[in-house]
Amino acid sequence: MADPTEADLSGIPAPQAPRSDPETIGGRKLKPSTLMMGHGFDPTLSEGSLKPPIFLTSTFVFPNAAAGKRHFEGVTGKRPGGAEGLVYSRFNGPNQEILEDRLAIWEEAEDALAFSSGMSAIATLFLSMVRPGDTIVHSGPLYAATETLIAKVLGRFGVHWLDFPAGATREEIDAVLAKAATGRVALIYLESPANPTNALVDIAAVAASRDAIFANAAEQPPIAIDNTFLGPLWQQPLRHGADIVVYSLTKYAGGHSDLVAGGLLGKKALIDTVRSMRNTIGTICDPNTAWMLLRSLETLELRMSRAGENAAKVCAFLRDHPKVERMGYLGFIEDARQKDIYDRHCTGAGSTFSLYLKGGEAEAFRFLDALRIAKLAVSLGGTETLASHPAGMTHLSVPDARKAALGITDNLVRISIGVEDADDLIADFDQALSAI
Numbered sequence: 095m096a097d098p099t100e101a102d103l104s105g106i107p108a109p110q111a112p113r114s115d116p117e118t119i120g121g122r123k124l125k126p127s128t129l130m131m132g133h134g135f136d137p138t139l140s141e142g143s144l145k146p147p148i149f150l151t152s153t154f155v156f157p158n159a160a161a162g163k164r165h166f167e168g169v170t171g172k173r174p175g176g177a178e179g180l181v182y183s184r185f186n187g188p189n190q191e192i193l194e195d196r197l198a199i200w201e202e203a204e205d206a207l208a209f210s211s212g213m214s215a216i217a218t219l220f221l222s223m224v225r226p227g228d229t230i231v232h233s234g235p236l237y238a239a240t241e242t243l244i245a246k247v248l249g250r251f252g253v254h255w256l257d258f259p260a261g262a263t264r265e266e267i268d269a270v271l272a273k274a275a276t277g278r279v280a281l282i283y284l285e286s287p288a289n290p291t292n293a294l295v296d297i298a299a300v301a302a303s304r305d306a307i308f309a310n311a312a313e314q315p316p317i318a319i320d321n322t323f324l325g326p327l328w329q330q331p332l333r334h335g336a337d338i339v340v341y342s343l344t345k346y347a348g349g350h351s352d353l354v355a356g357g358l359l360g361k362k363a364l365i366d367t368v369r370s371m372r373n374t375i376g377t378i379c380d381p382n383t384a385w386m387l388l389r390s391l392e393t394l395e396l397r398m399s400r401a402g403e404n405a406a407k408v409c410a411f412l413r414d415h416p417k418v419e420r421m422g423y424l425g426f427i428e429d430a431r432q433k434d435i436y437d438r439h440c441t442g443a444g445s446t447f448s449l450y451l452k453g454g455e456a457e458a459f460r461f462l463d464a465l466r467i468a469k470l471a472v473s474l475g476g477t478e479t480l481a482s483h484p485a486g487m488t489h490l491s492v493p494d495a496r497k498a499a500l501g502i503t504d505n506l507v508r509i510s511i512g513v514e515d516a517d518d519l520i521a522d523f524d525q526a527l528s529a530i
């Protein structure tokens with residue numbers, strides 16, 4: 095749509111330069127929570143609609159044949175600078191582009207990509223980077239499906255892996271990277287905090303180790319990190335040396351347990367490599383999901399802040415309860431090294447934690463079955479409080495020895511705190527603990 099005011103003045107329609115909300119006012123850089131309402135969307139291009147319409151189309155009309163050719167020259171690399179504009183919905187769409195612009199803002203990333211799930215984001219990242227014979231070095235443990243993808247799926251295509259424990263020191267990381275560096279390392283892949291141990295990875299130490307070990311190498315492996323548990327509010331890994339940040343947007347970013355999506359943020363050159371793979375295999379999220387995520391991002395800071403405050407109150411109550419053995423909550427770190435990583439990398443303890451009850455599976459099940467407000471479900475980061483039993487659910491297939499090493503015991507309950515009233519939640523946990 096042409097801007098009607100400009101058209102009235104000159105008699106000819108004004109050019110359609112998108113009019114995004116300002117990013118600064120009087121030299122003041124606006125905060126992400128402000129930019130989430132309008133950034134990247136120009137209402138004048140959509141009949142004045144305050145909110146972006148959902149663009150349900152599979153393809154986009156070229157203004158002329160030369161523009162169509164120009165686009166494909168960009169896609170195929172015949173013209174530097176990459177593709178511009180919208181062509182086909184497997185590649186991108188207006189809703190996804192606004193979402194990507196807004197996702198990037200939270201961590202001041204150069205670029206971002208939206209995906210149909212966290213796992214499709216991770217799979218597309220891997221596929222775009224690895225070749226047969228390469229090694230992926232990763233922190234452990236990882237989200238179970240990510241571990242399966244690396245070890246079992248990529249393993250079938252001749253990709254190797256080496257891991258170090260999430261809490262590893264610089265020396266331990268150096269040792270693993272030096273061993274891997276005898277061949278081509280495609281990617282260093284981290285997850286912090288790790289699920290379900292909540293162990294933190296020293297991102298800065300990994301970056302320093304990578305820079306040292308690969309100082310004279312022809313290419314340095316990029317560092318990617320799954321930031322689903324604390325990002326983007328409480329941990330921003332690009333500031334600590336990571337190159338790519340990975341999200342399951344299904345969790346805190348979506349935040350209402352009503353969609354599945356993923357995201358990648360980071361350096362433009364790396365994101366472009368992944369974009370080519372996403373264009374090829376079509377792992378982009380659909381326009382409706384992108385629109386829902388735009389709505390979610392408007393309240394991201396509100397929701398995460400409230401969930402974090404609620405978790406602090408609930409954990410303070412649980413910690414001293416006689417039926418609680420111990421807690422795995424980032425607000426209560428005792429280990430000095432982990433506390434040091436937390437202080438350098440994190441600005442909040444999140445709202446997902448581990449609760450170890452006194453007893454075993456029977457006690458854990460009695461507690462879970464007695465909960466009235468908290469729902470018994472896997473996943474996390476939603477407006478509602480969820481509780482699950484990793485040993486019997488998400489990690490059931492993990493071998494016993496590995497379970498023991500990870501602290502996945504039968505008395506472990508995983509809890510994700512929502513945005514309900516904190517005292518109501520405490521009343522619920524209190525009565526469920528008495529039911530044990």
Ligand SMILES: *Cc1c(COP(=O)(O)O)cnc(C)c1O
Nearest residue numbers: 211212213237320322342344355
């Ligand atoms: C849920 C989750 C994933 C996978 O995301 P989906 O959106 O379910 O595909 C990856 N990593 C972490 C840490 C997760 O919690």
